[in-house]
Amino acid sequence: AQKVTQAQTEISVVEKEDVTLDCVYETRDTTYYLFWYKQPPSGELVFLIRRNSFDEQNEISGRYSWNFQKSTSSFNFTITASQVVDSAVYFCALSVPDSNYQLIWGAGTKLIIKP
Amino acid sequence: DTGVSQNPRHKITKRGQNVTFRCDPISEHNRLYWYRQTLGQGPEFLTYFQNEAQLEKSRLLSDRFSAERPKGSFSTLEIQRTEQGDSAMYLCASSDGQGAINEQFFGPGTRLTVL
Numbered sequence: 531a532q533k534v535t536q537a538q539t540e541i542s543v544v545e546k547e548d549v550t551l552d553c554v555y556e557t558r559d560t561t562y563y564l565f566w567y568k569q570p571p572s573g574e575l576v577f578l579i580r581r582n583s584f585d586e587q588n589e590i591s592g593r594y595s596w597n598f599q600k601s602t603s604s605f606n607f608t609i610t611a612s613q614v615v616d617s618a619v620y621f622c623a624l625s626v627p628d629s630n631y632q633l634i635w636g637a638g639t640k641l642i643i644k645p
Numbered sequence: 646d647t648g649v650s651q652n653p654r655h656k657i658t659k660r661g662q663n664v665t666f667r668c669d670p671i672s673e674h675n676r677l678y679w680y681r682q683t684l685g686q687g688p689e690f691l692t693y694f695q696n697e698a699q700l701e702k703s704r705l706l707s708d709r710f711s712a713e714r715p716k717g718s719f720s721t722l723e724i725q726r727t728e729q730g731d732s733a734m735y736l737c738a739s740s741d742g743q744g745a746i747n748e749q750f751f752g753p754g755t756r757l758t759v760l
Contacts, residue, residue: 565748573754576751577750623687629701631740632678633678633738634690635689637686
C-alpha cells in the first residue's frame, strides 16, 4: 500500500525566513512519481513539481527547491526568503502505475507567513 | 479560460436529497479524476475515467454515488440520498495521456453542505 506523511500540521514563520516542509512516502513500487501542490485560501490546487523515482536530482525554481532522497523516502520542499503570498496549504502526493496514477495525498502542511 | 471548470461552486442541500455536480476538463485531456476533500485533510480519490470508461472506483464510493463521463468529455458526479457525512469539497482533475507523467490539473471544486 502507498502512503504519504506530512508530519507538520502547521508552520508559522516571519516573512523572509527560509522554511522547509517535510514529506515522507511509502511504496513498494520501484516506479513512482512524487508531486507537490499548493492550495491557497481560494481553494484551487496548483501544481508545483513532479519528480519520478529514477531522478534523484534536486530541483530549484526561483525561491522554491526540492530535495528528493530515496534512502530516507523523503521529498522535502524548501521556500527561501518566504513571502506573505506563500501562505497556503501545501500537499505532497504520490502516484504509481498500478493504481491508474491516482494521487495519494498527505494531510497537508498549513504554512503561515507573517509580515 | 481553458482550465478545468466545475459547477456549481457551492451546493447546500437537505439530508436525503439528490445532488449532481459537473466537471468540464481541459478539452484535450483524456483522463479525468474525482476526489473528495474534507476540512484539514488531503484529497481522497473517488473514481477515474479514461475517455468514457470508468476504470477505477474507490471503496469510498458507496452505491449512493455514481459518476459518468458520456462521450469522454464532461463528467457528472451524482450523490443520491445525501447524508451529513457527504459534506465536503468535491474536486475534479484532468490529465493528458499518462497521468503520472503529466500533472493533474484541478478545478476549483464544488463545496457541498448537507444540512
